Amino acid sequence: MTILVTGGAGYIGSHTVLALLEAGNEVVVVDSLVNANAESLRRVCALAGRHVPLERGDVRDRAFMETVLRRYGCTAVVHFAGLKAVGQSVAEPLDYYEVNVAGTVSLLQAMRASGVRSFVFSSSATVYGEPQVLPIPENHPFAPASPYGRSKAMVEEILADLAGSEAGWHIATLRYFNPVGAHESGAIGEAPSGIPDNLMPYVAKVAGGKLSHLRVFGNDYPTPDGTGVRDYIHVVDLAEGHVRALDHLAAGPGHFSVNLGTGRGTSVLELVAAFRHASNREIPCEIVERRPGDIAEYYADPALAGSLFGWQAKRSVREMCADTWNWQSKNPNGYDEA
Template sequence: MSLLITGGTGYIGSHTVVELLQLTDGNIEQDIVIVDNLSNSSTKVLERITQITDKTVTFIEADIRDESALERIFTQHTIEAVIHFAGLKAVGESNEIPLAYYDNNVSGTVTLLQVMKKHQVKKLVFSSSATVYGDNESPLHEGMTTSATNPYGQTKLMVENILFDVAKSDADWSIACLRYFNPIGAHQSGLIGESPNGIPNNLLPYVSQVAVGRLKELQVFGDDYNTIDGTGVRDYIHVIDLALGHVKALQNLEAIKGCKAINLGTGNGTSVLEIVNNFSEISGVSIPYKVVPRRAGDLATVYADASLANELLAWKTQYSITDMIADTWRWQSKNPNGYN
């Protein structure tokens, strides 16, 4: 039996693959098949995964919107379950090219689901996002009304709605929608980490690229929020904790009949300047920054209520902000140009 991972050479996908390959409890023993179009990743990740685990995976370069390519994959491999990471993920970019986001994230998922249904594969772990909570006040919990304020968030919300409808229409489906908060950090080996193409859209890769001299300075969007230091507060989660959340979701899919939304976060908030100051202390590198006006739609404080993940999946975060920043710096300092 095989496990299909879409977007498996990406940041979160690659760390999840490593954790799956290193399982020792015998609970999941499938071969791993990765499909990725490499739009925001590199095949060098595959070499690094083998270095870390001493194991190999099957890699297929393809786009999830390509139905014929997916048909070949499901025909040639006995797929038992899917972890679906593939998707465009930058909020700002989604405002500039919304059609690309709807096409890739929504249409691509529909194509994947159609092929899964045809081949009677009805176990899915979906990479969702806390953006589906819109402007709700924190702590954010799964029972809240959902909404979205940008095209990226809308695509995640649309896919979630599709998945809930699919599960209602057919009781054989088991789907976990994992709502991420803010993934940061890297594998402790320093061999894999976040390596975005172009200018980073997220805080930590931006800070770390400033630290290695690739970028001049950090822009801090607003310092007049009602927070500890006026800058935005977010729930940062180590990418390894996030990867382990996917492993736990996969292991517990049998118990999740239908479709279930589950938060993956720490339940704690850290401000932008706390991140910057901690990064400077850990790396020994001063991070120059400039305060600029707030971005439209940004909230002061966003953090999770992650109690459901603990209850359903027996999952809790293990790593601290210090761990997250230290691992980020190890990755970036060892790989100043990412995988290039």
């Protein structure tokens, strides 16, 4: 198969491109490089010993997407391209709906015009909002609390409508929990611009001396140590989930949605302790007030992915921290030095 990966130069995208290559697929990447660096793909190619064409462009450009799909004879699309910062989505909601929702619709139209009907969508556990039950199953009601989460939920509804109205579509929606970690080589990893929004890259910057300390938002939650609990999943496990989902779609048309998580919660302080052990560095912490809207616990019921296509997360929190530290140590400034 020749797989088109949109946003393939990004964090999850680059790891998935590598996993697809290692599984024997041909891959072409479309990326605007607004929030990514082409150096990640150069390193993926070096790791795989294979060439990956990079077409720089925007998924909102339907004519461009049709040209790419036809030029390379693509048989499936894995769609990562989009905006992903929850806080930014609150400040700039129109951008999120235009890129994440309208961009996906434009891409689907280009696929239909090009005769490509196999689609894997990068969704998010944020579609669930505050959990009514733990662990969170796929049939949990949607109640997203931000424009980012709502944009993902909207696309999921569009995909369900499309699958129900047109026979022949093969659609998988993968709802991620908290992707962390890096490839074991340390060649590719998460490289946020500016101060990281997410916990793991922030902790890595503190361990590496780039930031002075970690602010822990609240230690009075009803959790074992009072800090927030989340389901952290290694990005390589996540990438392998996309390969398994594509293989399952190849068996026949249909539409399914699954959680990709470990099913286990890890608190902020547990993650800090694991990272301290992995890096052998001090990680100064300051306890501050809770942030409005933060939730005490959030973790997946990942059983459906196992029963449907034999996937489960394998890597431990210690491995996530060790691989993140290996990446951070080798690339203290991300891809900017390349």
